[in-house]
Amino acid sequence: MQHLRHHNKNFDIAVLTTGDELLNGELADTNTGTIAASLANYGYKLRCSLSVPDQEKEIEAALRYLTEHVKVVIVTGGLGSTGDDLTARAAARATGQQLAINELALEMVHSWFRKRNRAMEPSNERQALLPLGAQPLPNRIGTAPGFRLQKDGCELFFLPGVPNEMQAMFEQSVLPALKELHPPAPARQQRNFKLFGLPEPKIDSMIPYRQLPEGVDVAFALDYPLVLVKLRADGDDAAQKLDRAEAILQPLLGDHIMARDEETPEGNVGKLLSNANLSLSLAESCTGGLVASLFTSQPGASAFLERCAVTYADSAKQDWLQVPLPLLQQHGAVSEQCARAMAIGLRHATGTDLALAITGIAGPDGGTAEKPVGTVFIALASQEGVHVKRYQFNGERSKVQRMSAFMALEWLRRFALRLQN
Amino acid sequence: MQHLRHHNKNFDIAVLTTGDELLNGELADTNTGTIAASLANYGYKLRCSLSVPDQEKEIEAALRYLTEHVKVVIVTGGLGSTGDDLTARAAARATGQQLAINELALEMVHSWFRKRNRAMEPSNERQALLPLGAQPLPNRIGTAPGFRLQKDGCELFFLPGVPNEMQAMFEQSVLPALKELHPPAPARQQRNFKLFGLPEPKIDSMIPYRQLPEGVDVAFALDYPLVLVKLRADGDDAAQKLDRAEAILQPLLGDHIMARDEETPEGNVGKLLSNANLSLSLAESCTGGLVASLFTSQPGASAFLERCAVTYADSAKQDWLQVPLPLLQQHGAVSEQCARAMAIGLRHATGTDLALAITGIAGPDGGTAEKPVGTVFIALASQEGVHVKRYQFNGERSKVQRMSAFMALEWLRRFALRLQN
Numbered sequence: 151m152q153h154l155r156h157h158n159k160n161f162d163i164a165v166l167t168t169g170d171e172l173l174n175g176e177l178a179d180t181n182t183g184t185i186a187a188s189l190a191n192y193g194y195k196l197r198c199s200l201s202v203p204d205q206e207k208e209i210e211a212a213l214r215y216l217t218e219h220v221k222v223v224i225v226t227g228g229l230g231s232t233g234d235d236l237t238a239r240a241a242a243r244a245t246g247q248q249l250a251i252n253e254l255a256l257e258m259v260h261s262w263f264r265k266r267n268r269a270m271e272p273s274n275e276r277q278a279l280l281p282l283g284a285q286p287l288p289n290r291i292g293t294a295p296g297f298r299l300q301k302d303g304c305e306l307f308f309l310p311g312v313p314n315e316m317q318a319m320f321e322q323s324v325l326p327a328l329k330e331l332h333p334p335a336p337a338r339q340q341r342n343f344k345l346f347g348l349p350e351p352k353i354d355s356m357i358p359y360r361q362l363p364e365g366v367d368v369a370f371a372l373d374y375p376l377v378l379v380k381l382r383a384d385g386d387d388a389a390q391k392l393d394r395a396e397a398i399l400q401p402l403l404g405d406h407i408m409a410r411d412e413e414t415p416e417g418n419v420g421k422l423l424s425n426a427n428l429s430l431s432l433a434e435s436c437t438g439g440l441v442a443s444l445f446t447s448q449p450g451a452s453a454f455l456e457r458c459a460v461t462y463a464d465s466a467k468q469d470w471l472q473v474p475l476p477l478l479q480q481h482g483a484v485s486e487q488c489a490r491a492m493a494i495g496l497r498h499a500t501g502t503d504l505a506l507a508i509t510g511i512a513g514p515d516g517g518t519a520e521k522p523v524g525t526v527f528i529a530l531a532s533q534e535g536v537h538v539k540r541y542q543f544n545g546e547r548s549k550v551q552r553m554s555a556f557m558a559l560e561w562l563r564r565f566a567l568r569l570q571n
Numbered sequence: 572m573q574h575l576r577h578h579n580k581n582f583d584i585a586v587l588t589t590g591d592e593l594l595n596g597e598l599a600d601t602n603t604g605t606i607a608a609s610l611a612n613y614g615y616k617l618r619c620s621l622s623v624p625d626q627e628k629e630i631e632a633a634l635r636y637l638t639e640h641v642k643v644v645i646v647t648g649g650l651g652s653t654g655d656d657l658t659a660r661a662a663a664r665a666t667g668q669q670l671a672i673n674e675l676a677l678e679m680v681h682s683w684f685r686k687r688n689r690a691m692e693p694s695n696e697r698q699a700l701l702p703l704g705a706q707p708l709p710n711r712i713g714t715a716p717g718f719r720l721q722k723d724g725c726e727l728f729f730l731p732g733v734p735n736e737m738q739a740m741f742e743q744s745v746l747p748a749l750k751e752l753h754p755p756a757p758a759r760q761q762r763n764f765k766l767f768g769l770p771e772p773k774i775d776s777m778i779p780y781r782q783l784p785e786g787v788d789v790a791f792a793l794d795y796p797l798v799l800v801k802l803r804a805d806g807d808d809a810a811q812k813l814d815r816a817e818a819i820l821q822p823l824l825g826d827h828i829m830a831r832d833e834e835t836p837e838g839n840v841g842k843l844l845s846n847a848n849l850s851l852s853l854a855e856s857c858t859g860g861l862v863a864s865l866f867t868s869q870p871g872a873s874a875f876l877e878r879c880a881v882t883y884a885d886s887a888k889q890d891w892l893q894v895p896l897p898l899l900q901q902h903g904a905v906s907e908q909c910a911r912a913m914a915i916g917l918r919h920a921t922g923t924d925l926a927l928a929i930t931g932i933a934g935p936d937g938g939t940a941e942k943p944v945g946t947v948f949i950a951l952a953s954q955e956g957v958h959v960k961r962y963q964f965n966g967e968r969s970k971v972q973r974m975s976a977f978m979a980l981e982w983l984r985r986f987a988l989r990l991q992n
Contacts, residue, residue, distance in 0.1 A: 171792045173617040175608020176763070176801070178601050182622065187596020196594040198633075199622040201603070204790065212619075232775050234790045271776045293772065312793050314966070342597070351714065354653045355692045369625065369655045371592045372733050378597070432881070438867020439860030442881045446859020449935055449968060457887035459880055460853075460863045466878030469920065470891060499890065514870055545735070547870060 193335035209240035227311030471495035489527035614756035630661035648732030910948035
């Protein structure tokens with residue numbers, strides 16, 4: 151952090167998140183990531199992020215430290231109406247200002263309640279207690295106004311901790327102010343590839359680093375079960391460099407790339423199915439609706455997804471999927487035979503082009519020597535017939551469920567791609 | 572942060588997470604939260620958390636800063652085999668040590684590959700390059716060993732960034748070391764309540780703060796659509812104080828508490844249904860399997876969940892739920908009539924005690940003046956008959972979906988509770 155001193159010519163930005171819940175493990179901080187992503191879009195860089203508890207002295211100390219080292223501090227949290235909301239007081243102490251009712255902020259709070267025909271709680275008035283000299287920032291969504299302050303050439307923005315309120319205020323008030331303070335640079339350019347089916351060291355060994363254009367960085371991240379490969383370059387010719395790097399990597403890794411940049415695997419598979427005019431039905435047992443839920447988290451899923459049966463009970467497999475009882479009795483619900491029968495029965499019942507079935511043991515219980523936890527069968531029925539495969543996935547329940555769901559997406563992707571070619 | 576100086580008698584612990592992806596918005600940091608929660612279980616407090624990019628100098632500067640101010644630093648990330656994994660080098664510089672192949676660490680990497688009968692990539696050898704004097708920490712899950720170092724009375728632990736590897740190594744190596752360094756204190760005690768159906772200021776206004784025992788703190792957090800209310804107390808009589816506070820709050824808020832502490836609403840509703848011997852089937856349209864996916868993320872869902880139909884297409888509503896075509900034509904799939912017919916048809920098809928149906932417009936498209944985005948109908952069929960209600964939820968697609976799913980859980984909770992009484 152002392153290293154920051156050497157960079158004070160840059161337009162350095164820091165995020166300070168406040169809240170006991172961020173440091174005692176109750177809640178994960180998402181605000182830092184949201185702010186960071188938005189800043190990156192305009193070529194601004196986040197220099198560091200810091201989290202401190204809901205203690206006035208800790209917030210004050212963090213503010214003092216950061217204002218000495220960066221040009222802009224964006225603070226989230228502690229603006230609410232309850233007793234643990236101490237940020238305004240800490241800001242007043244850190245900037246040597248008194249705390250007073252800010253009339254503009256008070257009017258913002260009043261107007262929020264008026265517009266919604268709701269009664270204002272007395273505690274909401276506290277939200278207008280701001281350091282003298284602060285400019286209130288409107289909150290379109292919640293009751294707590296934000297505010298802006300200056301100290302020793304550092305600009306401080308105070309936003310609520312609730313993610314959607316924070317984000318709306320950041321876009322409405324902070325971004326325009328940043329653009330005035332420091333014109334946005336051409337952003338560092340980046341391409342992201344989301345790969346399925348190869349471990350990170352294997353991917354690393356497949357990348358011909360020496361052939362990549364100079365100035366192209368490669369970085370890795372994991373979003374189980376996907377490995378993210380990120381190419382980055384700076385400068386005016388960044389796009390061309392990345393194009394060249396991509397042309398080199400595409401033949402080597404392209405087969406495993408499920409999505410790029412802002413795309414999601416589920417969104418892309420959905421588009422492939424829609425474009426190929428393929429209708430889909432799903433039968434999910436151990437994944438319990440996860441594949442359907444992934445698909446339907448995207449707008450437009452109704453263009454290809456006809457329906458999904460989460461068939462936990464054997465009776466559901468018999469009724470909706472026409473799996474014969476003797477088959478269930480002989481082979482069990484987690485078997486190649488059952489997966490095949492589920493896919494065939496589902497396709498028969500629905501008349502969709504594709505019918506995909508998943509049955510398995512997600513754990514933690516239900517495993518046997520022959521079929522341990524992580525045993526999963528996937529079956530896909532189409533006019534070409536039925537394909538079934540047994541997998542053995544590792545890890546706890548949620549990992550087995552996610553791996554099964556993404557493997558199902560991968561099957562559908564490959565089917566649709568094969569049709570295209 | 573300068574405030575840390577005043578606390579140097581305490582056993583202060585800091586977390587340093589490294590990774591460009593944490594500061595450019597690509598990936599949210601979950602490691603800080605995991606470590607914080609685990610520390611809290613043993614009465615250790617996380618003093619602050621810091622994130623810096625994958626730059627050797629930034630990591631080095633952060634390490635220098637933190638080692639001056641706290642007793643223990645837990646670092647995650649940058650131990651992989653790829654070029655952006657620079658933590659060991661930064662650690663060597665920050666502690667003034669040379670980097671060398673650590674034989675014990677190398678043997679750990681080799682043995683990982685041997686056990687799995689997999690070929691080792693040459694880049695994996697880099698993972699054994701550690702500062703002189705470092706003690707390697709075994710990694711049961713991945714290839715990268717962690718390590719432990721001392722500097723000027725500060726203990727540093729370096730763990731991988733991949734969450735499950737980090738967590739396993741934290742439990743296996745870091746926690747036992749912490750207990751040796753500083754006996755765990757009686758933890759600060761905490762009770763969490765997860766409330767549904769009341770906004771935060773309303774809850775705040777309902778809490779009789781003056782009646783609560785002295786020393787009991789109240790804090791709020793939001794996990795949409797739930798509001799978390801947290802009671803905390805220190806000292807030997809913490810549990811008794813919290814018991815008394817809970818006894819005061821229970822009659823006021825109890826009706827809205829869906830879960831406590833580590834419980835989840837979906838887990839609790841599942842248990843209520845299981846204990847009441849109620850079988851359940853679901854028909855999800857706009858939530859696309861989210862309710863089923865919530866239930867089945869918990870082990871033991873098969874005890875009550877018979878099946879779920881994600882009926883996106885009208886044909887699915889006709890086949891599986893026996894919704895008459897004329898009804899769909901006359902009222903549309905998003906209508907009170909359709910929700911009622913779905914629940915009745917589902918219960919008839921499945922024979923379960925309860926059949927719950929959700930149909931609505933999650934958006935962003937599909938809204939009309941009469942039925943705007945956010946219009947959702949929920950219907951519950953039981954032997955008592957059918958209950959249907961229309962809702963108007965706010966926000967983007969994912970919020971409408973989550974609110975609908977939790978409202979469905981709430982209906983099931985209230986039904987099961989009413990049976991109990």
